[in-house]
Amino acid sequence: MENEKKIIGRCPVCGGNVVKTCKGYRCENNTGEAPKCGVFINGVIGNRKMTDEEIAILLEKREIMLDGFATKEWKTFPTVLVLNDDGSVDMQSIIGKCPKCGGDIRVGSKAFNCSNYSHPSAPCNFVIWRNIGGHLITLDEARQICADGITANPVEMYREDGQRFEKKLGVSPDKSQVIRV
Ligand SMILES: [Zn+2]
Ligand SMILES: [Zn+2]
Structure with missing residues (x-):
């Protein structure tokens, strides 16, 4: 297992591998000072820990509807996560x-x-x-x-x-x- 990266899916922006890191999920082309790709998905979004399976769907379909996000006051809500072309992730409830x-x-x-x-x-x-x-x-x-x-x-x-x-x-x-x- 040592030195082996865990590939979660294919980057929809550049086609590279998206691997699991300590802080989230990073496209392998998003490294160095002038990265070719901006895709990095945080491991925790809206106070909710993302699973590898959910990230795999987000990479494949560019969106996923999920429950269990929480406000700062810990009021829970569902939303749709959308993966943008620049690699950022938005919440889109409409x-x-x-x-x-x-x-x-x-x-x-x-x-x-x-x-x-x-x-x-x-x-x-x-x-x-x-x-x-x-x-x-x-x-x-x-x-x-x-x-x-x-x-x-x-x-x-x-x-x-x-x-x-x-x-x-x-x-x-x-x-x-x-x-x-
Ligand atoms: Zn990429
Ligand atoms: Zn109406």
């Missing part, structure tokens, strides 16, 4: 536009909520629960529901007796909720 009112849809701990939820004159109650029938809605599925009104593929859900079934999820005709279609 995942799409509301199909009902056009407001921003944000990821929350239990649901994707419309930012106009408490709008004084035009409140919007559109919501995509994150757990529907035992299926945890992925970031891609939530985006498809917002943009296209329906998931691209059927998702696997469960009845109370344990019976599995597959349905697409889509916006109801009155655009108030997400239904099985």
